[in-house]
Amino acid sequence: MRVVVVGAGIVGASVAWHLARAGVAVELLEAGAGPAQGVTARAFGWVGLGAQGPGDDPELFALRLRAVAEHARWRRTLGERYPVSGQGALVWRSSEAETRALIDWHRARGSQVEARGRSGIVALEPGLREVPELAAWFPQDVASEPPALARALLADAPGVVLRSGARVVALEEGAAVLTDGARVAGDAVVLANGAAAVELLPGLDVSLSPAVLIEGRAETGGSGRILCGPEFEARVGPDGRVVLAEWLPPEGEAALPGLARAAEGALSRALGAGVVLQPPRVGERPVTGDGWPMVGPLPGHPGLVLAVAHPGVILSPFLGRLAVAAVLGGTSDPEMEKFRPRCRIII
Numbered sequence: 001m002r003v004v005v006v007g008a009g010i011v012g013a014s015v016a017w018h019l020a021r022a023g024v025a026v027e028l029l030e031a032g033a034g035p036a037q038g039v040t041a042r043a044f045g046w047v048g049l050g051a052q053g054p055g056d057d058p059e060l061f062a063l064r065l066r067a068v069a070e071h072a073r074w075r076r077t078l079g080e081r082y083p084v085s086g087q088g089a090l091v092w093r094s095s096e097a098e099t100r101a102l103i104d105w106h107r108a109r110g111s112q113v114e115a116r117g118r119s120g121i122v123a124l125e126p127g128l129r130e131v132p133e134l135a136a137w138f139p140q141d142v143a144s145e146p147p148a149l150a151r152a153l154l155a156d157a158p159g160v161v162l163r164s165g166a167r168v169v170a171l172e173e174g175a176a177v178l179t180d181g182a183r184v185a186g187d188a189v190v191l192a193n194g195a196a197a198v199e200l201l202p203g204l205d206v207s208l209s210p211a212v213l214i215e216g217r218a219e220t221g222g223s224g225r226i227l228c229g230p231e232f233e234a235r236v237g238p239d240g241r242v243v244l245a246e247w248l249p250p251e252g253e254a255a256l257p258g259l260a261r262a263a264e265g266a267l268s269r270a271l272g273a274g275v276v277l278q279p280p281r282v283g284e285r286p287v288t289g290d291g292w293p294m295v296g297p298l299p300g301h302p303g304l305v306l307a308v309a310h311p312g313v314i315l316s317p318f319l320g321r322l323a324v325a326a327v328l329g330g331t332s333d334p335e336m337e338k339f340r341p342r343c344r345i346i347i
């Protein structure tokens with residue numbers, strides 16, 4: 001069997017990896033110069049549950065819980081090739097009461113979470129100078145490096161032929177058509193090109209949701225753990241490398257310099273050390289209408305399977321397994337299968 005996968009971001013890399021391990025020959029078509037050229041290159045890399053909390057959909061939370069367990073499987077398989085920049089996430093809200101509510105919400109849903117007071121927080125992140133009274137500590141959350149993870153998956157997937165600079169401009173039954181008109185045919189085509197999926201399938205209920213990644217350096221090194229408070233979501237590596245994620249303000253890209261200055265100030269105060277940030281980079285996240293992943297066969301298009309979702313880094317192993325199940329027919333995992341009906345494709 002031979003399958004064509006479109007897009008070598010974290011989702012396409014996962015699909016290709018799962019297919020290769022099932023013994024399928026894969027041709028992976030990537031428009032860019034190599035893997036992870038799209039929003040994966042701008043992802044913060046938080047793999048875990050600590051970003052969730054009161055108000056979030058409990059069923060989507062259960063899906064993420066399942067996906068995070070799949071990452072643990074990847075870590076066992078890839079060992080040190082699974083790129084981890086920091087282990088664990090410290091999360092705090094505007095008030096102690098809100099942080100307490102966050103911890104209770106997670107405990108009720110089976111997350112691994114601990115309540116940490118000031119000394120417990122400093123023990124984990126000694127460089128922090130503005131220390132909250134209370135934080136939720138998620139020891140199993142991970143700061144990953146998404147582009148490196150995509151590359152590690154592909155390096156571990158013999159049988160996958162990556163064709164860079166291969167932009168797909170149309171889909172036909174059992175084939176993808178490239179810019180020069182060449183048809184790349186397979187027993188199935190899996191569309192995993194993220195936000196660009198709507199270009200090939202107009203009407204797909206996927207919208208582009210911009211978010212901002214800012215990298216830079218701090219004068220002092222940190223633990224690499226995720227620090228998520230009301231003013232920033234950041235991590236500072238032992239070498240002082242800073243990675244920050246922000247929402248794009250309603251004013252759009254014109255607001256980016258101000259956003260970077262505010263983030264620089266907030267992080268400098270929190271660390272009691274100088275921080276210099278590079279110009280922010282915006283990435284378009286592929287957000288589905290109902291928040292559920294779109295993964296499975298596309299009705300009315302024989303041989304075409306879709307794998308599009310956000311947050312794609314967290315969900316990538318889940319998407320990979322369900323896309324492969326759609327190609328090969330079912331998984332033997334009832335835990336995973338129970339989510340399948342919600343992962344429908346709306347076009």
Ligand SMILES: Cc1cc2nc3c(=O)[nH]c(=O)nc-3n(C[C@H](O)[C@H](O)[C@H](O)COP(=O)(O)OP(=O)(O)OC[C@H]3O[C@@H](n4cnc5c(N)ncnc54)[C@H](O)[C@@H]3O)c2cc1C
Pocket residue numbers: 006007008009010011012029030031032035036037038039040041042043044045046047166167168169192193194195196197210211212213245246282283284285286308309310311312313314315
């Ligand atoms: C600031 C920021 C922070 C984020 N933080 C997190 C986080 O902490 N955790 C998390 O899970 N998610 C996070 N995300 C979201 C995450 O980045 C995305 O959900 C995920 O990377 C989507 O991966 P993908 O493979 O579907 O898409 P992409 O990475 O966009 O991959 C699609 C690939 O397809 C290629 N392509 C496009 N069109 C074509 C075509 N026609 N033919 C061939 N190839 C094509 C592109 O070049 C690209 O390489 C964040 C996003 C941003 C912007």
